[in-house]
Amino acid sequence: MASHQQDLVSRPQPSGLCDSRLFQMKDHCNDSFTVMNQLRKDKQLCDITFRIGSQTFLAHRVILASASPYLRAMFTCGMKESSQEEIELRGIEARAMDFLIDYAYTGEVMITTDNVQDLLPAAGILQLKELKEACCSFLGDHMDVTNCLGIKQFADLHSCPKLLRQANRFTVMKFIEVIQNDEFLQLPHVVLKEILENDHLHVDTEVQVFRAFLSWVNHDVEQRTQNAFELLDLIRIPLIPKNFWTDAFQQEPLFKQSQACHAYIKGYLMGLNNDTLPKKTRTPVKTIYTIGGRNCQRCLSSCERYIAEEDRWEELPPMKQVRTAVAAGAVDGKLYAVGGECETKFAHEGTLYLTSVEYFDPIHNAWVAAPSMKLQRSFTAVAVLNNKIYAVGGETTSLCYKSVECYDPRQKVWITIPDMQIARSGAGACGINGKLYVIGGQDRAIHHSTVECYDPNDNTWRLVANMHHARSGVATVVYENHIYAIGGRDRHRQAYYDVVERYDPKTNTWEAFQSLTHPRAWPSACMFKGDIYVTGGYDGQYRLKTVERFDKVEKKWKSVADMCEFRAGCGTAVL
Known part of the structure; x- marks a missing residue:
């Protein structure tokens, strides 16, 4: 029989057939843990008992050690508990221990408003990192003005830094509402001091x-x-x-x-x-706000801001008006949304071009209507200069504009200033050294590389040096006394650009700068904490939710957290 078996394995194999094969049992791990959990419930083969008060919990050491670094050290590092059949645990509630042992066998636990305050500390003691983070996320999602101060103190007590930052930020933003609740009146004075x-x-x-x-x-x-x-x-x-x-x-x-x-x-x-005496006015924390635009399906009214310390974006109340091809600017602690366009209710009515303007008040977390512009302006370029908002060029269905309007938030009125020399839609605009620069754009016939400069002192426009690349849908920022022209497109060449150029007003010259990691037409850009940030845009195929930051130390563009929404034709400002 032995020689027959030897003949079976040694004879020549059919062509293409391997001489070995790996067999894997489907769902082996899940099935094994299910069996072991049932053994635990039936009190079979258990080798450890935990005592919490008058309650006892049976389990298998190897299962608990595989789930909890704390228990693994207890069982394997020569501690006295490693040889004990029964161990008394302190600092963990009995009902939480029941959940945690079940979690060790199943990898699942139902977090509820009733058990989260027991689960989180217990997960921390047993070093169940993912479960602790899940509990923090649950509390963060359930945070409101009635409980944020309690969550803040709870997070501080149990070393949950991310949840603590969230509670601090929520308290600061909702301070007026928070102080109206009993929880505020119960605060320890050290917390109120903070x-x-x-x-x-x-x-x-x-x-x-x-x-x-x-x-x-x-x-x-x-x-x-x-x-x-x-x-x-x-x-x-x-x-x-x-x-x-x-x-x-x-x-x-x-x-x-x-x-x-x-x-x-x-x-x-x-x-x-x-x-x-301290005289510093309290002001909201500055960060990046991005508004409106269009995703692959619709125009947007949504607004979001960047939480830099956590590298994430959070949604804010939407604008009153849906807007794409919208421009944004920040003045006097308010974020202004200027013009744009949107779909009409019925397709045969075409596109609605907007004169309307609104601003976001971060103190009241609300959008407020502002005086409208004189003209409908989609793809207008907006810049802030001397605490005034300039809306430059833009378009409607039939034409592109040379005209420019200026808004003074103190006077609450739009006025017209002299026209540019060239009609421009989808241009970039920025203020530097007391002057307004308008860059690129298109007038339906051609895409421009030209640049114009407006001096408010003599109320005139003049042409300055051209960019190297003609383009519209270009974003602009001012950084270290240079103007940066970022991304854009040339419709006639069907080109979507990752190109960045920078302009030196002193020498009236443009030079190439490090290209973006991805082509972007109609993105938005801003300066934040000394770095250039570029948000959203369109790459010729897809509208983007990605964001890039220029690392001035490593001298290259790097990705940061994606926005919540895909956006092209959006507006961005720092407030």
Whole structure:
């Protein structure tokens, strides 16, 4: 029989047939863990018992060691628990342990509002990193103005830095709503101190910050008066009118109960300490905002901003008006959306070209209508110069414009200034050295390489040096005293550009710069924290959600987090 078997394996094999074959059992791991979990439930072959209070939990060491680095070290590194049949665990709730053991066998756990506060600390103790992160994400998704302060303290207690940053940012952005909830009144004074120190609270006036402080003190005057002066010192006293302080000094019980607070405000009213008081206005944290545009299906009203410390984008309230081919600019702490176009309700009505303008107020997290332009402008170029918004060129169905309008947010009115020498749609625009530059664009007949410069002092336009590449759909930024022209297209050549050029106003010359990693027509661009960022665009096939940043140290373009939405013809500004 042996020689027969030897003959079977040694005889010549058919052509093309391998002399070995790997067999894999389908779903082996899942089936094995299912069997082992059933053995645990049936209390068979278990070799470890955990005790939490009066409850015990049976399991298999090897399964728990494979899931938890903490337990693996306990069982294998010579600790006394490695030889114990029963181990008492502290710091973990019994109901959480039941979930965690089941998680070790199945890789699944149902996170709920009832169990997340038990699961997260237990997952941290057992070093179940992915589960802890899932619990943090769950809490972040359920954050609102009634619980953000509790989540903030919970995240701090259990070393969840990402969740803590999210809670801090939420509290700062929603401060006016947060302080109206009981959770605010229960804060420890050290937590309130951290909040009042923040330069970026979203408030209209410093009076709102003082009233929040006062409501916290008055909630438990006897206990909190001792901490009142330390907190009052964080209020930006000079930003509040003196007549307000005169009334508060006379009427508020705090200034009678706290000698330190009494002396502090009295000294201010007498002008004794005014030079040493903090006068910095609280302003929202600056970041990149991107608005509107078009994806592969529709025009967009959506808005999102970049969370730099987490390299991600978050969605914001949408604009009141759907807009693609929209331009954006930031003035006086507001993000303006200017013009653009959108689909009409019925296809036979064609495209609606917009005169309308609106702005986003980050303090109130809302869009507000602003005065409309005189003309409908799609693919207009927008630049901010001397705290005024310039809307340059653009188009409607029948023509491209030479005309330019200027908006002063203080006067709340659009005025016309002299026309450019050349009609331009889809141009880029920026302000530098007190002058307005308009770059490229197209007038239906040709794509331009020409560049014009407007000097507000003499109210005239003049042509300066041409770019090397004629293009429309070009984005522009100012960086280190140069103008950068980024991406774009030439319709007549069917070219979509990754090209970047830069212009030196001193020498009136253009030179090539490092190309983008990807062609982009109708992207948007901005300067943020000293770097150039380019968002979205169209590469000839697809509308993009990708974002690039120029690394000035390594001198190359790098990808950062994708936007939430695919966008071409979008607007971007830093606010």
